Structures are given as structure tokens and as C-alpha cells.
Amino acid sequence: MNAKTVLPAVAMTAVSMVLTLAVVVMWLGTAVPWPVALVVGLGIDGGWLATLAYERRLAAQGDHNTAVTAVGWSFGLLATGVLVAHALTAEHSAGAWLAVAWLPIAAKALWLVHGLWERTALTPVALDAIRGIQQEARDEAAVARARLRADAATEETRLTAVTQAGARVARVQAKTAQTLARAWSTLETARAGEDTGRALTSVTTRVTPGVTPRWELPVWGPTEPVAALPWEAGPALTDEALDVLVDEIRTSETPALSYREMATRFRAAGHSASEVRLRAAWKRVA
Incomplete structure (x- = not known):
């Protein structure tokens, strides 16, 4: 991840410095001797590079300096201004120069992103621990869901069994009550009959x-x-x-x-x- 953020920033910074130096030499070379224009271009790039190096040193120490950051952004804005001014005064390919005028600001933005990544980066051990914790939480959630589903199914089965058993008991009680009612009805009929005693006596010896x-x-x-x-x-x-x-x-x-x-x-x-x-x-x- 470090290379993915630092390499684009380094590449864009180098391109921005080269473009700034070339534009300053071409732009000021017509008005002053080219060695002077070269010194001006190298001064802008050197100041930018120096402030960037100091910012990176402070970031490596876990520190931050607002003044250094402001100076670094000033050099980036200066380089962007030089490119924009050259594009506006150029007789040929003005649009192309304007298209690359944003590169210094983009390079500073990429360094900002890289610094944010460094402040929030974690070691592989910490990342493995986080992944383990997340996996453990997912496992516990899955087990809890499975336990709830199993408990619900068990409760449903228990209620179904209790309901069926209650229905069977009610049917047996109703059937028993009907049988007893018929038996007592038959017994009452026999008891109330006029010839009951005579019939019983006729089959029994004295x-x-x-x-x-x-x-x-x-x-x-x-x-x-x-x-x-x-x-x-x-x-x-x-x-x-x-x-x-x-x-x-x-x-x-x-x-x-x-x-x-x-x-x-x-x-x-x-x-x-x-x-x-x-x-x-x-x-x-x-």
C-alpha cells in the first residue's frame, strides 16, 4: 500500500518540476539570459523539493508544522501560476499547456493523501488481529442465528406435540364419557324394569x-x-x-x-x- 500511494506522488512531483523548469526557461529566456532563467526555475523547484523533504521528515517523526506546509503549498501554487501564465501567453498550444498546469497542485494533493495513509496505516500484525476479531464476530453472529432458529424449531415441535397430546386426551375423555353414559343408561333401564328382579331370581337357586x-x-x-x-x-x-x-x-x-x-x-x-x-x-x- 505504501508504494501505491508514494510512487504516483513522486512521479507527478518530478513531472511538475520538469515542466516548471522548462516553462521558466522558455518564458524568461527571451527576456533574460537563459542561465538566469535556469536559476529561477531551479529555485522554484528546489524550494518546493526542500519544503517537501522537510514535511516528510516531520511526518516520519509523527510531527506537523503548519508554516512548512503553507510554504510547500505556496511553491506549488507558484509553479501552477507559472504554468498557467505561460499557457495564457503562449502563441501555440495554449490549451495543451493549460491541461498540464494543474500537475503541481495534483502532486501536492497526492503527497497529502500519502501522509494521511501513513497516519492511519497499521502493521500486518494489527491487521491480522482486526481480521480475526471481525471473523470471530461473524462466527458468533452465525452461531447465535443458528441457535435461535433451532430454539424456534424446537419450541414449535414441543407446542405441536403438546397440542396433539391434549387433543388425544380430550378425545379419550369424550369417548370414555360417552361409554359411561351408555353403560349407566343401560343400568338404569335394567334397574327400573319391572321384571328385572324376577329374571335374576329365576336363574339363581334358593x-x-x-x-x-x-x-x-x-x-x-x-x-x-x-x-x-x-x-x-x-x-x-x-x-x-x-x-x-x-x-x-x-x-x-x-x-x-x-x-x-x-x-x-x-x-x-x-x-x-x-x-x-x-x-x-x-x-x-x-
Whole structure:
């Protein structure tokens, strides 16, 4: 990079000095002896070169002098003025001389660019460190983007799985509720049927002579607790006496009482009998 900035400045400075010297010799050579014109041209170029060398020395030391810079630009403007004046007074090729009159100013501008580059130039080690830092930052950004995309995909998969599992649970619960509803409906229909007890009794042998087994199906819904009754608190009744009492209580009202109402009134009257015998008597008289 150093050669790319310093070589154009050196080349343009040399061309500018040669043009300035030639123009001064040609321009002043008609009015003064040519050695005098040569000295004037060399003075302009020498002053320019001296101030440029001093500026470069200060720049190498990391210093800067405004007066030296101003003198250097003055020599550049003087050389440009000489070229412009010669182009304006030339009888031939005035345009061509004007076209190269800007070279001294351009040479100073190139030296300015080179000085700016030197003040901002970095060593290869520093440049490698900067490139490493930039590459590390790009790698971290790429990893962070990949991690965010992966987290988003994982969260989407998790939400999808949770949603599907919830839907499956809801379907199973709905299906189970429907099955239970049908089962309880069937059970309620069987419990409320008039011939349910008779059908169950017909397929079962008697447990004891003269006693019919008790069949009670589950009841769907709330039930009222019944107070515990003493077991055979009074003297035991014979089956015939029990049948007579059950029939009297059952037919004491019209229409006939149900089994539960009959059993409640039977015990409220102070009679005692086991539930099995009382139900058997009910079935015999009913």
C-alpha cells in the first residue's frame, strides 16, 4: 500500500518540476539570459523539493508544522501560476499547456493523501488481529442465528406435540364419557324394569328354604342414607305372619305401596325382620 500511494506522488512531483523548469526557461529566456532563467526555475523547484523533504521528515517523526506546509503549498501554487501564465501567453498550444498546469497542485494533493495513509496505516500484525476479531464476530453472529432458529424449531415441535397430546386426551375423555353414559343408561333401564328382579331370581337357586335372594342393582345418582336397624330386635315372625303383615301394609293404601314404603312402615310399626326375609315376603305377596 505504501508504494501505491508514494510512487504516483513522486512521479507527478518530478513531472511538475520538469515542466516548471522548462516553462521558466522558455518564458524568461527571451527576456533574460537563459542561465538566469535556469536559476529561477531551479529555485522554484528546489524550494518546493526542500519544503517537501522537510514535511516528510516531520511526518516520519509523527510531527506537523503548519508554516512548512503553507510554504510547500505556496511553491506549488507558484509553479501552477507559472504554468498557467505561460499557457495564457503562449502563441501555440495554449490549451495543451493549460491541461498540464494543474500537475503541481495534483502532486501536492497526492503527497497529502500519502501522509494521511501513513497516519492511519497499521502493521500486518494489527491487521491480522482486526481480521480475526471481525471473523470471530461473524462466527458468533452465525452461531447465535443458528441457535435461535433451532430454539424456534424446537419450541414449535414441543407446542405441536403438546397440542396433539391434549387433543388425544380430550378425545379419550369424550369417548370414555360417552361409554359411561351408555353403560349407566343401560343400568338404569335394567334397574327400573319391572321384571328385572324376577329374571335374576329365576336363574339363581334358593339360598335358604323359603327365602328369595336379594338383588339390588347400583343406583345412578345421589342416595339418602338409611339409619341402621336392629337385627331381629323383637321375637322372630314366621313366614306366614310376616306375609300377612307385609300384605296388610302393602294394601293399606291405593294404589299399593312400593317395597321401600312398605319396609319403612313395617319397621316404624315396631316389627323386625331381616332384609332378606322381608324382601322374600314382599315378593311372595306381590
